[in-house]
Amino acid sequence: MAVKALTAILLFLACLSLNEAVFPNRNKFIEENPLKLQSTIDPAYLASKPRLPHNLNVFQYDIKIQPYFPNPTTTHDSSLDFTFDGTTTIYFQMLETTTSVQFDAYNLDIYAIALTSSNGIRQQLASANLDNSTNRITVAPVMFLQANQNYTVSFGYTGKINPYNYGGLFYSTYNYANGTKGNIYATFFELGDGAKSVYPCVDDPHFKAVFNLTVVAPKNMVTIANTMEDTITDIGCLLK
Ligand SMILES: *[C@@H]1O[C@H](CO)[C@@H](O)[C@H](O)[C@H]1NC(C)=O
Ligand SMILES: *[C@@H]1O[C@H](CO)[C@@H](O)[C@H](O)[C@H]1NC(C)=O
Numbered sequence: 001m002a003v004k005a006l007t008a009i010l011l012f013l014a015c016l017s018l019n020e021a022v023f024p025n026r027n028k029f030i031e032e033n034p035l036k037l038q039s040t041i042d043p044a045y046l047a048s049k050p051r052l053p054h055n056l057n058v059f060q061y062d063i064k065i066q067p068y069f070p071n072p073t074t075t076h077d078s079s080l081d082f083t084f085d086g087t088t089t090i091y092f093q094m095l096e097t098t099t100s101v102q103f104d105a106y107n108l109d110i111y112a113i114a115l116t117s118s119n120g121i122r123q124q125l126a127s128a129n130l131d132n133s134t135n136r137i138t139v140a141p142v143m144f145l146q147a148n149q150n151y152t153v154s155f156g157y158t159g160k161i162n163p164y165n166y167g168g169l170f171y172s173t174y175n176y177a178n179g180t181k182g183n184i185y186a187t188f189f190e191l192g193d194g195a196k197s198v199y200p201c202v203d204d205p206h207f208k209a210v211f212n213l214t215v216v217a218p219k220n221m222v223t224i225a226n227t228m229e230d231t232i233t234d235i236g237c238l239l240k
């Protein structure tokens, strides 16, 4: 699915079958569980809130998330529960010639980074550092990033599924009318560290982009986002 939007994407995975009312007690759930984001960003940095330099244009994000959580149909190692695997590719254009480019990332363990210019040539990296006090990753190729050139940067990473009051990708429960609880895994991106704890991005409302989101989910769950679904692919092992 692709959607022209801010970095605020809503994503819900719910343990429902399709013909049931979605979130029957949703309003009650929201009242009882007001979202309270907790930030661990350096308070001095938060007070000054510097934005990333506006020296690039971002066109598109290709985001693929595979969350792991207890589910009767999945067979992953339980040590993976409440984590997710992610890959994100960001399509962008540099607006000035520069030695490095920065992205926002929070609480992600990034294990792979690839920077490619629009002619398909992979750029050798001099360094790629995640600064935990500002939650920014600086990607510096050996060669300069050239003004007006298009690039893609791809990140492979793992992240965490948080308790609901941390936002980002979180887990919680909802009540059926008969009192039985269901599990939901959803995102809350509107404050603080939410979006950048699910995918590296330029987390600034100045930047509008197309979001192409792929979620790998158990077949017994419903996946809901705030735009039309594109395709569903059966990838076996009771996953879609
Ligand atoms: C969406 O992203 C996936 C990778 O996550 C990619 O394979 C696919 O081609 C992209 N689709 C579009 C329409 O850009
Ligand atoms: C930064 O945070 C990551 C993720 O929590 C952690 O793996 C890493 O050790 C931290 N690095 C430093 C220098 O504190």
Ligand SMILES: *[C@@H]1O[C@H](CO)[C@@H](O)[C@H](O)[C@H]1NC(C)=O
Pocket (backbone or CB within 6 Å): 059, 093, 118, 148, 149, 150
């Ligand atoms: C960069 O990508 C944008 C969006 O796809 C496109 O409009 C533009 O022509 C590209 N620029 C170059 C120099 O390739």
Ligand SMILES: *[C@@H]1O[C@H](CO)[C@@H](O)[C@H](O)[C@H]1NC(C)=O
Pocket (backbone or CB within 6 Å): 020, 176, 177, 178, 179, 180
């Ligand atoms: C409660 O309702 C849900 C949804 O209709 C159903 O799956 C579940 O079996 C019900 N539980 C009981 C104890 O009736």
